[in-house]
């Protein structure tokens with residue numbers, strides 16, 4: 001039987017939590033608060049640190065073994081490039097003369113650290129932890145990844161295997177000596193809430209999904225666990241689950257070289273720094289977002305599990321195809337998504353010239369038609385996996401209009417929507433929305449979003465984030481440009497797309513041909529690591 005998403009009524013206290021949260025998001029004003037605390041990165045001062053190999057420009061590329069393998073994987077979240085927007089570039093963007101006093105005094109240049117993943121408002125609320133069974137290069141233990149300095153901070157020594165077994169279910173010891181290690185992806189849900197208020201909770205979960213999607217492109221043998229028991233996972237890392245909590249786990253088979261049954265280390269991890277602003281924001285956070293977070297942490301409802309081999313019942317959850325003939329998309333080309341990560345960036349300007357072949361590849365990799373790893377394939381089969389819809393303005397070889405992507409058959413179905421009218425967002429220049437295509441990541445095919453249980457709601461947003469990152473990587477790989485946008489009118493989008501009842505656009509990506517970025521100086525910090 002096809003696994004069904006959990007629906008209301010759930011356990012006592014859970015009912016209505018998601019709906020109240022969504023109402024609060026809907027009611028919040030579009031204006032950004034005048035001031036809010038800046039995001040701080042988290043560190044564990046005093047804990048032993050293991051620097052990870054840093055493949056700077058000109059250095060030999062990382063290999064696929066030992067610490068190099070971990071380094072390549074974690075660079076998916078580490079700094080990859082420094083970009084400087086010169087005063088000439090700022091002048092071009094703002095229309096202010098670069099010779100004026102403003103640039104000389106206030107904005108001599110604008111520096112940005114670029115990473116493989118985008119994040120709403122560049123808040124990066126995700127944290128990565130490593131529960132490691134031990135190898136010649138890295139002793140067994142639980143580590144925090146300091147993504148600013150690209151190093152591991154030891155929180156606890158000794159093998160975490162027993163705790164991982166409790167968290168993920170025992171597997172038995174494989175004969176080949178492979179042991180279980182894991183990356184645990186946590187979210188700091190209040191890191192962005194000073195700026196984004198209630199909406200920030202949703203945005204932060206998507207951001208962790210983006211990170212999940214990125215890491216899964218580089219872990220061919222991994223198993224993914226969406227929304228594991230948060231209490232057990234947070235305990236393993238010594239987290240205060242209200243301030244920071246584990247949202248997903250990536251299980252990595254590793255070959256351990258340590259005694260498997262060493263007693264677990266019960267020493268509490270050192271105190272972290274960097275969470276003060278999160279706690280301040282939590283004190284001021286939207287009560288419905290806090291209630292939603294607490295409901296998931298309390299573990300009152302079960303996570304929706306993906307069946308790795310669901311029966312092929314056709315697109316049961318998809319709306320029926322319209323009578324118009326579908327557009328047959330060009331054959332999918334082979335793309336190196338892992339290699340594309342180092343150069344990914346969110347476009348701030350788009351040009352016309354996107355071709356149908358490029359769009360076809362982007363949809364195939366992002367929509368689940370072509371999964372590059374087993375874990376990504378599992379995600380694409382999840383009952384809550386979102387679908388992709390498009391508002392096409394200018395794509396060479398495709399008439400403008402509204403379309404639904406069918407990942408099973410790699411087709412575009414014209415939809416009953418009005419097609420692109422006015423852009424559904426005003427956070428970027430109009431030409432960004434009209435130069436190519438706007439791709440929407442749409443929840444649907446299950447009960448309406450407001451009726452999902454809190455845990456299913458989290459899973460949906462993690463899956464959405466993974467699709468965002470796959471879209472961004474596929475764009476980079478085919479030479480297209482993209483910008484994810486969280487702030488847009490879902491009602492306008494639903495109308496223009498012709499979405500069936502119960503379908504909700506969660507995030508959109510503006511796609512087009514890249515434009516030269518005037519006044520921009522970019523320095524690569526790391527080489528590409530496509531052999532990860």
Ligand SMILES: Cc1cc2nc3c(=O)[nH]c(=O)nc-3n(C[C@H](O)[C@H](O)[C@H](O)COP(=O)(O)O)c2cc1C
Pocket residue numbers: 114115117118119120121122203206207210344345346347427428468483484485486487507
């Ligand atoms: C889920 C999500 C939502 C976003 N929403 C917006 C948005 O509404 N407007 C915008 O200009 N950028 C948006 N962005 C892009 C971020 O601002 C961008 O990723 C961040 O500034 C880092 O820059 P980079 O992606 O170029 O590295 C979003 C990114 C993500 C992942």
